Amino acid sequence: MDSHADAPLQNTDDAHAGLAPVIAHLKHIKALTLRTGTDLGAKRTLLNAYFAADARILDTGVTPTLLMVPGGADERLCEVIELPAASEAPAKPRRLLYLHGGSWIAGSPAGHRPLASRLGAAVRSQTYTLDYRLAPEAAFPAGLDDVLSAWRWLCAEFPDDHLLLAGDSAGGNLTLAALNVLKSANERLPDAVIALSPPTDLSWGSASLSRKAEVDPILDPNLLPYVSMAYVQDGTDLGDPRISPLEGDLSGLPPILIQCGEAEILLDDSRRYAAQAQDSGSPVTLSLWPDMPHVFVGFAPLLTAANEALEEAGQFVDMTLVASGTA
Template sequence: MDQNSLAELRTFYASFGRMPIPDGTRVTETALGGVPALEVAVPQADDDSGVLLYLHGGGYLIGTARTGVPLTAALAARAGLRALSLDYRLAPEHQFPAAPDDALAAYRALLDDVDPARVVLAGDSAGGGLALATLLAARDAGLPLPAGLVAFSGWFDLTLSGASLTGKESVDPVFDASDIGEYADAYLPDGADSRNPLASPLLGDLRGLPPLLLQVGSHEVLLDDSTRLAARAAAADVEVTLETYPGSAHVFQHAHATEPTAARALDTAAAFLARHARLAG
């Protein structure tokens, strides 16, 4: 991807950070483990609430903590959680494994102050894949795991082996297979193994992970990333719920303010996060 195209994409995607957020939400700059983040405080949460760590989408190349705020705030308000949106490093300036390194550092720092049983993770697209990679990295580092994870249209496979990459091109209004390939090529340095579980967590050992909720639209080239992950998680004895929304496109939850299906999906995701974050309360 050339620099002009990337700059245009980043400028366009910045508009997602200007979407409406719930009344009374306060957004302040902070850091977790040396990684910049935004604290998203909603009136429905207090100091005793669980904590949501949100990882924004953007193919590991675009997006910021700010573009993640609208979905973070919508989930936090519905679930009554404190929340943080992480500003992990992006490619091509910072290629793999910079993003999972940042996410793990932030999660490790969060555990200094919060019971992991009160922590939940969520993310959309690449952020969903990064959230899952964070679970694998945390488990392998001997850290206690959070209470659950929600992924919207997660990108879990950088080997690009899902049949839907081409099978759903005709109905996906956002991406085609070549788009996804461009993002993968920019994110992975020369010689990197796309099968590395921190890049393609779909291919990792999923045993011992906390409950997962996967939401995906039937009209997206990444459909098979979620359907295959659900099957692999179930085979690894992980509690997993897969929700496929007919006719919906990539991260359709962004339209929750105007689309009933998107609002229903967010309500379901928030209820899942609230339930698991409060089990230890």
């Protein structure tokens, strides 16, 4: 569902079914976020409850296993979720490294299990959700180093399989930042990439930060400098492409699907990245969803638009791999 019009938050069609309770839930989290101030523990509790708008969302029906993989400084845990038995397995195995969101300071594989498991099922892949290190205890580049180490492990362990990379919010930022690093080092790139509502410019220069402030039910533009300062603590230039993926050389990238709601302040981060990558000749698909909030895809099966976005992600991966002649 591609659109470039900015629309008010309202129910307009079947895709909006389930939106009202999602918006109410997010507004409640936003109010508690403001009330708890800079309490890091509270922020982590609230972000772990991000998708808890309805019991159906949390009831994933999956039993993950835990696996240790190499990290930037040591080993890190991954939640491994198998492809559901009822799913049609692809001819060639697929492995998805998933990077959870949480403003670089929060989030966890368990909290993002609803989204990671459903996305893995949609793209017909075994899913590895990485427990990367969080700021402020482990500031940049610790989390990104963990991502790169896990990716390199996946490449070494499964060199003949299709390897996918995806993430939401801060995890989407890490996803796109990792591409910049891997491409610069001439390392293996993912066969397909999915980024959900990624921040791409940590100098926070997108016009939508102010234009969408009144309709975004969860993100407050005034808090963004706080989280970026927690993530990048040593005075590193925010224009570093490992921090702001928009600042990288966006030519020669693998196929990328960016899904973003139009009712979020980070809308133009997705638009700007997609436009710059497309202008650089990279196959980036931008999918914008009217009236949808930040990382709306995680609210399946309650939210109809989320179900449709997951279907779109599955079609994107299938078509990408078929086009490559390796499906």
